[in-house]
Amino acid sequence: MREGPRSFNRLAQPIKTLAQRFAYLGLVVTAVGLMILGKVDQLLMDSFRANVTDAVAPILSAVSQPVESVSRAVDHVREIGRLQQENARLRENEARLLQWQSAARKLEAENKMLRDLLHFVPGAEPSFITARVIADTGGAFAHSLILNAGARDGVTKGEAAVTGDGLVGRVDSVGAHSARILLITDLNSRIPVLVGPNRTRAIIAGNNSNQPRLIHLPPGETVAPGDRVITSGHGGAFPTGLPIGEVATVNDNGISVQPLVDRSRLEFIRVLDYGLGGIVRAPETDRVSAEDAKAGIGKGARRRQP
Amino acid sequence: MTSGLWHRMDLLARQLTPSMLTLALVVINAVPLHVPGLARVAPLLPLMAIYHWAIFRPRLLPASVVFLIGLLQDVLGGTPIGVNALVFIAVYGAVLSQKRFFMGKSFAIQWLGFALIAAGAMAISWAAVSLLSVALVEAQTVVFQYLLTLGLFPTVAWLLLRWQRAFLRQV
Numbered sequence: 001m002r003e004g005p006r007s008f009n010r011l012a013q014p015i016k017t018l019a020q021r022f023a024y025l026g027l028v029v030t031a032v033g034l035m036i037l038g039k040v041d042q043l044l045m046d047s048f049r050a051n052v053t054d055a056v057a058p059i060l061s062a063v064s065q066p067v068e069s070v071s072r073a074v075d076h077v078r079e080i081g082r083l084q085q086e087n088a089r090l091r092e093n094e095a096r097l098l099q100w101q102s103a104a105r106k107l108e109a110e111n112k113m114l115r116d117l118l119h120f121v122p123g124a125e126p127s128f129i130t131a132r133v134i135a136d137t138g139g140a141f142a143h144s145l146i147l148n149a150g151a152r153d154g155v156t157k158g159e160a161a162v163t164g165d166g167l168v169g170r171v172d173s174v175g176a177h178s179a180r181i182l183l184i185t186d187l188n189s190r191i192p193v194l195v196g197p198n199r200t201r202a203i204i205a206g207n208n209s210n211q212p213r214l215i216h217l218p219p220g221e222t223v224a225p226g227d228r229v230i231t232s233g234h235g236g237a238f239p240t241g242l243p244i245g246e247v248a249t250v251n252d253n254g255i256s257v258q259p260l261v262d263r264s265r266l267e268f269i270r271v272l273d274y275g276l277g278g279i280v281r282a283p284e285t286d287r288v289s290a291e292d293a294k295a296g297i298g299k300g301a302r303r304r305q306p
Numbered sequence: 307m308t309s310g311l312w313h314r315m316d317l318l319a320r321q322l323t324p325s326m327l328t329l330a331l332v333v334i335n336a337v338p339l340h341v342p343g344l345a346r347v348a349p350l351l352p353l354m355a356i357y358h359w360a361i362f363r364p365r366l367l368p369a370s371v372v373f374l375i376g377l378l379q380d381v382l383g384g385t386p387i388g389v390n391a392l393v394f395i396a397v398y399g400a401v402l403s404q405k406r407f408f409m410g411k412s413f414a415i416q417w418l419g420f421a422l423i424a425a426g427a428m429a430i431s432w433a434a435v436s437l438l439s440v441a442l443v444e445a446q447t448v449v450f451q452y453l454l455t456l457g458l459f460p461t462v463a464w465l466l467l468r469w470q471r472a473f474l475r476q477v
Contacts, residue, residue, distance in 0.1 A: 028392065028395060028396070031395065032392060034388030053381060053382065063334070071340035071341075134338075137348075139451060141431055141435045143346070144383075187443060210346060263345055264341055
């Protein structure tokens with residue numbers, strides 16, 4: 001840039017500073033405006049978020065892969081050191097699990113018999129999509145993950161995200177090939193649950209700590225530490241019976257739940273689709289219902305294809 | 307002619323690095339590190355870079371870029387959009403207004419300055435997120451995140467200073 005005459009410069013400098021001040025104030029006002037806009041029009045912000053996440057997803061995916069390999073290698077070395085201990089523990093576990101297996105087989109047979117007796121209509125089997133966690137954006141203010149699968153892979157908003165251990169969270173926003181999972185520990189997460197052997201209804205509410213809380217218990221109902229917490233399926237968002245965690249402490253401050261899923265070990269997550277039977281199975285279901293209709297069987301008694 | 311062009315491109319590339327490094331820290335912040343318990347209190351790396359460049363090379367990291375980096379942090383971090391954008395430019399503005407105080411001071415003073423400014427940043431985030439979610443964010447995790455951010459500051463600041471001395475001496 002060419003320097004102007006001195007007198008001009010003397011005049012221009014304060015104007016430039018003033019303009020910079022205004023630009024700065026403009027940015028502050030825009031930021032506050034965006035916050036309010038996000039509160040007013042959540043859909044707009046969701047789609048903005050999804051689009052930007054989509055654009056960054058390939059970078060995140062590329063960066064997260066080597067990090068994952070390193071962490072796996074570290075885990076591997078650590079495991080070698082504990083091999084003997086681990087072996088003893090697993091042997092013990094196996095003996096116990098074999099007993100459970102025989103109990104489970106007996107119960108399964110009994111369950112099947114009772115179902116047949118009652119003409120029980122089973123719920124839809126879920127189809128699922130497995131995706132890799134490409135971002136675990138930490139911090140004290142929001143608990144969410146980003147997956148490398150999106151609308152193109154069949155992920156839709158509101159579906160349950162699980163691992164083998166239990167419920168992770170729900171799909172919060174979906175881009176073309178990325179999706180955000182709101183963890184059950186997030187401040188904005190509310191999931192209807194059943195607690196303990198009495199199947200007490202409650203809501204599990206995240207509070208940005210690692211132990212979410214149980215709220216809205218029916219008056220007079222009690223829960224105890226160690227009670228299992230599972231999804232209730234009320235509200236239609238989730239299927240019934242997905243394990244979430246165990247009641248950890250019960251005191252005056254409230255009831256806290258220890259989730260079954262260890263957030264630091266999440267690498268792959270399954271997104272469950274309990275919708276209308278899923279895209280793949282749709283024609284088959286149609287055919288079955290057509291046959292049922294021909295045979296004069298009511299809609300309620302539709303049988304599933306094996 | 308060609309050497310002039312090369313020189314200009316080289317200069318431009320160097321001038322872009324402060325913004326790019328800050329952007330990279332946002333992405334690094336989002337990568338799952340699989341360290342137990344870390345995700346909840348992950349240190350705010352971009353905040354350190356913004357503080358550093360605002361003191362040493364504010365011309366190369368303009369307020370508008372800081373704002374956009376804050377937006378990206380919001381998008382990736384899942385915080386309400388606008389919160390980190392506001393926090394980052396507030397930090398940027400606060401440092402610029404006190405720039406004369408920071409220039410040429412010892413590292414300990416800079417660290418202390420960061421401690422104060424990061425505390426303010428955390429307070430703004432806490433208030434904004436609590437207000438927007440109509441629920442109080444647990445203060446304990448916020449304090450842990452603050453302490454971790456503070457503890458990691460010397461490492462990141464040292465790396466950025468090395469970068470500055472190596473590539474941005476004349477810029």
